[in-house]
Each structure stands twice: as structure tokens, then as C-alpha cells.
Amino acid sequence: MKDQSNINVVTAQEFCVNEPDYQIHVNEQGEFRQLKQNCSAGEDNHTDQTLINEMMARKLFDNVNVLDLGCAGAGLILDLAKHPATNVCIGLDGSPGVFKHPNWHVQEHRQVLRFANLVEKFDILEHDVNQELSPITVKFDYITCYEVIEHFRQDQLDTFFTNVKNHLKDDGIFFGSIALFSDIRDENGWCPHQPQYNPNSRQYELHKTVFETQDPWDEILSKYFKVIDHPWSIKMRNHHNSYYFACEQK
16 A cells, blocks of 8 residues: 555544444443444445446546545545555544454554544644655545444534535545434344344434435535535445435535
């Protein structure tokens, strides 16, 4: 993979310690909990080569920068980092569930995979290798975000979308999917529709902002971006009850 040792992620909070996506994976003593039904960042490791090819074909030049927010197992961003047309590729996640994926335990991946609580301000900075110039904010051609935004409270969305705006190039595209359904888990990770679910155990509400249609999300997104038609033939994960969105800078 390409050398990204001069790229630094600056954030006051690497993990979302006060959120269910953290607490379901870690007990009060800070030890990992072994869930009988893995969930959230602990189970997602999707990627799609056709999607990557379409992304690269849209750009008429090399050195494409890509940021994946809530990258979980990081299959997509790691495959993008291997593509000859990409330059800076960063995957951010704030859930300890990512450690359940072997990708996060590979030494050469550490320059790609970084930690950040996505609803706290973060900056991705490129440092001058000769240390003669001040660091600059890295801008990305593509920012991806699959099945993540619904995990935030509505009062957290402004900080999240501001982070996206601050790192998206003027001609960049921000895209991904937003679940239009709730996700509640018991202490073992089971959903209410599963026979093993225990309603008397501690409950973890993973999806905190849920709308049944895309319209409220378009209204929210349009405050920050220009909402456009989804540009790809591939809808990664292919959830029939998720909104596959795409946005550009206004």
C-alpha cells in the first residue's frame, strides 16, 4: 500500500464511548464482550469491485482521494487503497467493534485505518515531509458512508455533516446508504424478531434517527449539500429498506 505516514487524524475523541455502538462491544471494565450475535461495526466488512471500478472511471486522472466514514471491517477502503488510481485513502471508525475484524490487526493497514468519533470535530491533515510548511487539510474526491448516519442522534448531525463538508472537494461526491429501519439489540446482540432475543436484558438502540422514507433525509442533507441522483449501478449491501443517497458541495 502507498505510504501515508504524513497523514494525521486529529480528534479530541477517538471512540464513541458514550454511545450504544461502543457499549455493546465493551463492558464497564473496558473488556471486550463476546456477543452471541455479532452486530454493528463488528459484522460489516462489505466491498464491491464493480463499485470501485465505476468510481475510478468517473475520474479522468489518478491520485484520487477517498474517505470512508464508519468503515467497520474496512473491506471497501482497503480495496480502494490498493487501486493504482487512488492516492490518500482513509477509513475512520469510532466503535471498538472494528477489532473483531482481522483487517484492523494487520500492520500495513494502520496508515489507512484510523479512529475518530464521527460526531465530534475531526481534521485529516497532510504534513510536509520536510516539516517546512504547515499541515493542510486533506480534501477528498469521494467520501463514502454506508449504514452509519442513522446511528447518530439528530442533534449530532450538524457536527457530522460539517466534518464531511470540510473534507469534500468542490467537485467531490459524498454518497452511501442510510437505514430506514430501527435496530435494537439485547445484551447478546439479538434483535427483537429473533427467537433468542431477551427483552428483559439490557437493550442497545443502535439506530437513533430513523425515518421511514428518504424525504426527511433529503431535507436534512439539502441544508449542507446539493442532493443528486445516485450515480452508481451498484448499491452495496443492497438493502431494500435503505436510502442510497449522493450529494455534491453546494
